[in-house]
Amino acid sequence: MHSGALFHGLSAVERAHLRELTTLFLRQKSLSGAxxxxxxxxxxxxVAAQACVPILKLGLDYYEGWVEIIIYPGAFRVARNSADEAGVVSLQEQDLSGESWTRGPVILSWDDVAFDLGASRPGQNVVVHEFAHKLDMLNGDANGMPPLHSDMVRQQWTEALSRAFQHLQQQLEHHYPPDINPYAATNPAEFFAVVSEYFFTDPHRLMQRYPAVYEQLMLFYRQDPMQRAGSEQSE
Ligand SMILES: [Zn+2]
Structure with missing residues (x-):
């Protein structure tokens, strides 16, 4: 399976573990087409293999409490009434490539998933984005702070991510070229989802632009994709 940067540099042991997680994921989740x-x-x-990369060192329990994954053929439109009160976070305002509901389904556009598989867009991966929201929602509605591990310092997380978030907002206000996808400036929840995309698909860029964010994500995901990318051998 060609898959862009997401699986780069995984060791044989990690690949075996990923296959195992993917199998269990498919047993626990219900995937249906719309x-x-x-x-x-x-x-x-x-979908399953990409969704399992972020939880490779965390375990499938991090995706507990919901089962449904709905896949649309392409970008989809959703009627919005009180949707925000239901805890919905959307990747785009109108044509959505993905969506995650608190304690509800993950919704994906197959066009976008397939695009990530075929030609990697550094810093972009719709599956990682939506499942990062799911991790964020483990402790309530998405707010950019997933449940941190006991060896992490809440204040360090908040400082690292909010400083980078403010920096990006200032870049956009002053019409500077943004360091990362400007969609991250939408709100702290989208910021966490977008930097997670960079962490797994363009780790060097995230480390270069926002090293403190990279460090916090490394502590949370318990992975170091930059080191993996550096040790990549031709196969
Ligand atoms: Zn989002």
Whole structure:
């Protein structure tokens, strides 16, 4: 499976663990197609394997409390009434490529998932984005702070992420080229989801621009993708 940067540099042991997690994930979650889309085994595997990279060192318990994954053929539109009160966070305002609901489904556009698989866009991965929201929602509505480990310092997390968030907002206010995808400036929840995309698919850029954020994500995800990318051998 071609998969862009997400699986770069995983050791044989990590790959075996990822396969195991992917199998368990598919047993626990229900994947269904919307608008007549038939979800093939290959599609299900592609979503599951990508979703399991962020929890490779955390375990499947981090995706507990919900089961449904709905896949649209392409970008989808959702009618919004009191949707925000239901704890919805959206990747885009109108045509959505992904969406996560608190204690509810993850919704994905297959076009976008397939694009990430075919040609990697450094810093972008819709599956990582939506599942980062799921991790954020483990302790309530998405607010940019997932449940931190006991060896992490809450204040360090908050300082690192809020400083980078403010820096990005200032760049946009002054019409400077933003260091990362400007969508991250939407709110702290989107910031966490977008920096998670960079962490796994363009770790060097995140380390270069926001090293304190990289460090906090490394502590949370218990992974160091930059080191993996550096040790990549041709296969
Ligand atoms: Zn989002």
């Amino acid at each position: 608008q007549g889309l038939e979800v093939t085994t290959e599609m299900a595997l592609a």
